[in-house]
Amino acid sequence: MERFTQKDGITGAHNANAFYRAVTQHHVKIFSETPTNIQGITEIKYQVPTKDRAGNLTGEFKPAIKTKTVYDPKIFTDQKILELGQQASVKGYKDAMASGSGQATAVVDGISFRIYVDKTTGRVRNFHPN
Known part of the structure; x- marks a missing residue:
């Protein structure tokens, strides 16, 4: 899922095709x-x-540089990213719950994932390649 705001830029859209459409x-x-050290992650x-x-667009750009990590769906299917992200969520869950922000980073098969946990409910809210 992709969302765009002037403040946050492109959120979601870690699939490269979705990002480039956005x-x-x-x-x-x-x-x-x-490119990162993992083929298919940029x-x-x-x-x-x-x-x-x-x-209306002015033809200029905000000075802030936003960063997005995307995966090439020709190399990593959405299903594979889902599976790896779920594994990362299990691996990084305790660290996320212990952090003040409910966030943690976990590496699975060489891919770094950022995970987000709702500390009140204990549910994983989101994850994405980092």
Whole structure:
């Protein structure tokens, strides 16, 4: 699932195809694309376009550089990322519950995942390649 706001940029959309669709749809400018040490996992830095008071694009970009880690669905299917993320959630659960933010990082098959736990309910809210 993908969401876009001027403040947060592109959230979700860790599948590279979904991310690049969001880039086109929201007129985002890619600043850099850096492959990680895992084939099929890429770190992308991008900028969000600015809008005027009427909500029209100005042709300029906010100075903040956002970072997104995406996976190539030709190498990692959505199902495989789901399975690896679930394993990472199990592995990093105790650390997330012990952290003040309910977040932790866990590595599975060489891929770093960020996991998010609701500390009140104990449920894993989300995870994504990090």
